[in-house]
Amino acid sequence: MTYDYERRIAELAVQRACLLTKKVFHEKAKGELAKDDKSPVTKGDFGAQALIIQAITKNFPNDEIVAEEESSELRQDAALRSEIWDLVKDIKLNDAASDEILGGSLGNEEAMLAVIDQGNSLGGAKGRIWALDPIDGTKGFLRGVDGDVKVGVIGCPNLPIDDSESLTAGIGSQQSDEEGKGVLFSTVQGEGAVSRPLTSAGLAPSKSISMRPVPDVSQAVFCEGVEAAHSNQDDNAAVAKRLGITAPSVRLDSQAKYCSIARGAGDIYLRLPMKKEYQEKIWDHAAGDLLVREAGGQVTDIYGKRLDFTQGRTLKNNKGVVAAPAKLQDQVIDAVQAVLNLK
Incomplete structure (x- = not known):
């Protein structure tokens, strides 16, 4: 079809x-x-x-x-x-x-x-x-x-x-x-x-x-949300530091972050949870999720699970969002889990 x-x-x-x-x-x-x-x-x-x-x-x-x-x-x-x-x-x-x-x-x-x-x-x-x-x-x-x-x-x-x-x-x-x-x-x-x-x-x-090739993760361009209330910017900074990324993060509203990394203007997008009980809304992520994956990237939650859009109006089966070039995804998730003490 x-x-x-x-x-x-x-x-x-x-x-x-x-x-x-x-x-x-x-x-x-x-x-x-x-x-x-x-x-x-x-x-x-x-x-x-x-x-x-x-x-x-x-x-x-x-x-x-x-x-x-x-x-x-x-x-x-x-x-x-x-x-x-x-x-x-x-x-x-x-x-x-x-x-x-x-x-x-x-x-x-x-x-x-x-x-x-x-x-x-x-x-x-x-x-x-x-x-x-x-x-x-x-x-x-x-x-x-x-x-x-x-x-x-x-x-x-x-x-x-x-x-x-x-x-x-x-x-x-x-x-x-x-x-x-x-x-x-x-x-x-x-x-x-x-x-x-x-x-x-x-x-x-x-x-x-398509997403651009990034041979060295330390050279990646890092994207995050503008609003500190929507994503833990301190944890984001700690992940970037752990990956060796020294350039300042690029802060953008809404799904422009997904678009930017899908076209190769950026490379990594993190949305790390602020509160344990918070559930992301499906409309904030579904279009961007597909765009990045079709451009050669991966989008998962902080545990490496694909985003699940079958649970109603929220991503209740997921925590946070990690989007990156496919070859870097595991490396970025490892850094996220280390920062969040998930290992």
């Missing part, structure tokens, strides 16, 4: 959602958001989720959807609801045929809320399930069958188009919409991984991406 149509819908839906993200970014940059406004991230999350779920339900009406947001906050906050509707209602691709495939206009505010709430699936090990992560300028989007991820698409408006451009330590705080930025990554199980420039219309030509 091929997933060409699923992939195309996902790519177009993510590309359209990234137009909304850029619109929010420009409002923020121009100071058009009032001090008492909800954060631009919140607006982008709700708006992108509405646009993407609309595309899924139009094209795959019987599929389930696992998404982070639900509409109760918006139903209680008329001002925020109106602001998000103003963002969403006019978002369209500059390609009428592609926009029509995705569903055109959402209609009205109430229809938008109803669409957002269609992301309430509990997930699990059976059936066709989509999961999406509309967060902070990066759209993770995937299609899974019986808990096995088949299609993954991620849009990164702030990453450089050039796959070979090295990551700088401060890239996570240098958000911009300048020329030469904005990338759409996609993958289908067994078919490799590709990147293409984001556009405001149809899909641009793609090219194959």
